[in-house]
Each structure stands twice: as C-alpha cells, then as structure tokens.
Amino acid sequence: MPLPDAELPPFLTSEATLGEAAVAVLPVPYERTTSWGQGTEHGPAALLRASRYVELYDEELRLEPFRIGIETLPPVDVEASEDAALQRISASARAVIERGRFLAAIGGEHTITPALVRGVVEAAGADLGVVQFDAHADLRPTYQGTPWNHACAMSRVLDLGVRTLAVGIRSLSRPEAVRIETERLPVIWGHQMQALAPEDLQALFVGLLASLPDTVYLTFDLDFFDPSLLPATGTPEPGGGNWFQALTLLRPLFEQKRVIAMDVVELAPIPDNAASEFTAARLLYKCIGYRYRQTLAAAQRPIRPPAT
Numbered sequence: 001m002p003l004p005d006a007e008l009p010p011f012l013t014s015e016a017t018l019g020e021a022a023v024a025v026l027p028v029p030y031e032r033t034t035s036w037g038q039g040t041e042h043g044p045a046a047l048l049r050a051s052r053y054v055e056l057y058d059e060e061l062r063l064e065p066f067r068i069g070i071e072t073l074p075p076v077d078v079e080a081s082e083d084a085a086l087q088r089i090s091a092s093a094r095a096v097i098e099r100g101r102f103l104a105a106i107g108g109e110h111t112i113t114p115a116l117v118r119g120v121v122e123a124a125g126a127d128l129g130v131v132q133f134d135a136h137a138d139l140r141p142t143y144q145g146t147p148w149n150h151a152c153a154m155s156r157v158l159d160l161g162v163r164t165l166a167v168g169i170r171s172l173s174r175p176e177a178v179r180i181e182t183e184r185l186p187v188i189w190g191h192q193m194q195a196l197a198p199e200d201l202q203a204l205f206v207g208l209l210a211s212l213p214d215t216v217y218l219t220f221d222l223d224f225f226d227p228s229l230l231p232a233t234g235t236p237e238p239g240g241g242n243w244f245q246a247l248t249l250l251r252p253l254f255e256q257k258r259v260i261a262m263d264v265v266e267l268a269p270i271p272d273n274a275a276s277e278f279t280a281a282r283l284l285y286k287c288i289g290y291r292y293r294q295t296l297a298a299a300q301r302p303i304r305p306p307a308t
Contacts, residue, residue, distance in 0.1 A: 008044065010072040011051050011104075012285070021069035022295075023288055024101045028089055028116075030078040030108040033149040034234045034268075043267030043280075044075060044106045050274060051281035058289045060247075063296045065289035078108075082148060086115040093119030097260065102291055104284060107265035109234070110138060111148055113219045114156035120217055120261045121160055129212030130157050130164045131253060133246065134221040135190070135237035137172035139179055150234075150266070153219075162217075165208050167249060168193060168224045171237045186211065190239050198248050205249045209256060218253065218262035218287070222280055232276030234268045243279070247286065254290035262287060 011025040027044035034040060056064050076092050078085040093116045096103040105116050121128055132138075132154060139158075143149035147156065154164060170190030172180075180187055186208045193201060223233040226240035253259065267280050289296075 008072075008075060009048050009052065011048055011070055011281075012054060012056065012066055013052050021071035022102055022292065023068060023070040023104055024096045024099075025070060025072045025284075026092055026096065026103060026105045027073070027075035028078065028092075028105050028108040028112045028263075029075055030085060030089065030112050032082060032109070033111060033144065033146065033151075034109055035144060035149075035151065036235050038234065039268035040107060040109045040234060040266055042269050043108060043265075043277075046269035046277040047106050047264070047267055047280045047284070048072065050277035051285070053278060054281050054285050058286070061289050061293055061296075063289065063293065063300055065285060065292060065296060067300065068288065068292040068296055070288065082146075086111075086148065089115035090119035090122070093117075093261065094123040097123035102259075102288070103261035104288065105261070105263040106280075106284065107263060107267070110134075110150040110153040110219070110221055110265045112265060113153045113263055114160065116261065116263055117157050117162065117217055117219075118160055121162070124215060124260060126215050127213040128162045129216045129257070130162050131209070131212070131216055131218050132164060132166045132221070133168055133219070133224040133241075133249075134166060135168060135171050135223040135240055136221070136235065137166065137169050137176040137180065137187075138221075139176040140173065163212050165212055167205065168241050170239050171235075190237075190241075193241055193245060194239065198245070201245065202248050202252060206252050206256065209253065212257065214258050216253070216257040216259045218259055220262065220264050220283065220287075221266045222264065222276070223266055225279070230276045230279050232268050232270045232273065233266045235266070246283070250287060251290055254287070254293070259291055
C-alpha cells in the first residue's frame with residue numbers, strides 16, 4: 001500500500017521561493033503491473049526522504065536551483081480502478097501545466113507516463129515531443145493481458161500522436177525492434193552510448209533531438225542507469241549509462257528545448273541501500289537546475305571557483 005500523505009516529506013529541505021513556486025513536484029505512487037521486482041509504489045516516498053540530504057548548491061551550475069521555488073504536492077490518489085487512477089494522474093498533470101508550472105512527477109511504475117503526457121498535451125495545447133531515457137523500449141502493444149502495462153508505456157505515448165526519442169535502449173522484443181525499424185523511431189542504443197566519446201554522443205543526441213518539436217516532455221526510467229550505479233529498480237539491465245553520460249545529454253536537452261514537464265519512474269527502494277534513491281533525488285534536482293539555469297543566473301550571482 002502507498003505510504004500515507006503524512007509520511008511524505010517535501011522535496012529537499014527548503015521550499016523557499018522567488019515568488020510563487022515555479023516547480024510542482026507530484027508524487028504518483030502507482031504500481032499495478034510490475035513484472036519482476038516490486039516496490040515502485042514506495043519510490044516517491046524514498047526519493048523525497050533522500051532529497052533531504054541533497055546539497056542545495058549545484059557545483060556545476062554554481063547556483064542554488066531550489067530558489068526558483070519548489071512546492072511538493074500531495075500524492076495522487078491511485079486507490080481506485082485502473083481507469084479512474086489513470087484519469088486522476090492525467091488531471092493532476094493538467095492542473096500543474098494550466099498554472100504555468102514545471103511538472104516534476106515521481107513514480108511509481110512507468111505506466112504513469114502516458115497518463116501524465118496526456119494531461120500535459122491537454123493543458124499545453126501544443127505540439128509535444130517526448131524524450132525517453134530507458135533501458136527498455138516499452139513498445140509492446142499489450143503485456144500480461146493489458147495495454148496499460150509498464151512495458152507498453154511508450155506505445156500508449158505514441159498513441160497520443162507525439163514524436164519520441166529514446167536513449168539508452170538495450171532490452172526489447174523482436175516485434176518492438178521491427179516497429180522501431182518500420183516506423184523509423186529515433187533511438188540511441190545502449191551499445192552506442194558505451195562506444196562513443198562524450199562529445200560524439202552529445203552530437204548524435206542533439207542531431208536527433210532537432211527532429212522533435214520545441215516543447216518537450218522528459219521521461220526518465222531509472223533503469224537507464226547501469227545497475228552498478230542504481231540497483232533499486234524492478235527490471236535492471238547491465239550495460240547502462242553512468243551519471244555523467246546522463247548529464248552530457250540532459251544539459252543540451254534543457255538548453256535547446258522548452259521542457260515543460262518530466263517524470264522520474266521505476267524506483268523500487270532496497271532496504272538499507274540508500275544510494276539509488278539519493279541518485280534519483282539528485283537527478284531530479286539537477287534537471288530543475290538545468291530547466292531554470294538562465295532564470296536563476298539572472299536572479300542570483302553565481303559563485304565562481306577561485307582563480308588558479
């Protein structure tokens with residue numbers, strides 16, 4: 001069962017603002033279809049608790065991203081039928097976007113992504129692209145008897161008529177591979193990430209990113225990372241990305257596109273092993289920093305390292 005609202009602390013240790021909060025962190029403890037390791041319903045609580053230990057100063061950006069204003073919303077009530085729960089997730093996403101806020105959803109299994117994207121599309125009323133960091137293609141039409149399985153997440157996203165770019169894929173079925181080839185869906189494969197130098201990987205990503213609309217949704221399945229870095233996920237896959245590979249791609253994403261929403265999904269906490277939830281919390285904070293770097297730089301004086 002999801003942890004009650006009272007047990008969910010806010011993201012980070014402070015919610016100081018420059019005005020009204022620009023960022024809404026939305027916990028979505030939805031878990032219905034996990035097919036191996038379980039526990040993603042506890043992912044939001046674990047990430048939020050770990051975020052208390054994230055330093056508020058970002059050493060790369062030389063800024064304190066939290067000052068943009070971050071509000072942690074109550075978790076979405078997913079204790080209903082599948083259809084009702086997914087509709088509530090969509091409505092929650094739509095409400096955040098309609099207020100002009102950046103949506104940062106934390107899951108929960110990957111099934112929440114198409115519901116969130118649907119809410120964003122309804123609210124934004126604009127052409128939207130979706131960038132997927134993931135180990136798995138998630139392009140099955142159905143899995144284990146339902147089209148709303150976590151292994152079908154990107155199929156349901158494509159049903160919404162959006163364009164996608166997948167990064168880090170290294171596990172998929174033959175029909176999924178055929179679909180990628182037939183529909184010419186852009187993918188950066190896991191083996192490409194490992195073979196390319198950072199600057200070449202970034203150039204490949206930026207080139208493919210150009211085919212997406214200016215407005216983008218980011219979905220980050222934590223099994224994108226190699227399990228040696230982040231083991232607490234339901235379907236770990238060897239050969240994943242590392243921390244700095246992720247940042248090499250995330251920074252130009254936020255620089256070149258208008259990212260209006262994102263999610264971090266598939267965190268399945270492991271008892272007495274806090275590294276995974278801390279990494280997930282740091283990732284979310286890093287993305288918020290990238291999203292608001294220019295705004296923050298105009299409002300704060302960046303702290304520069306001493307001259308050598």
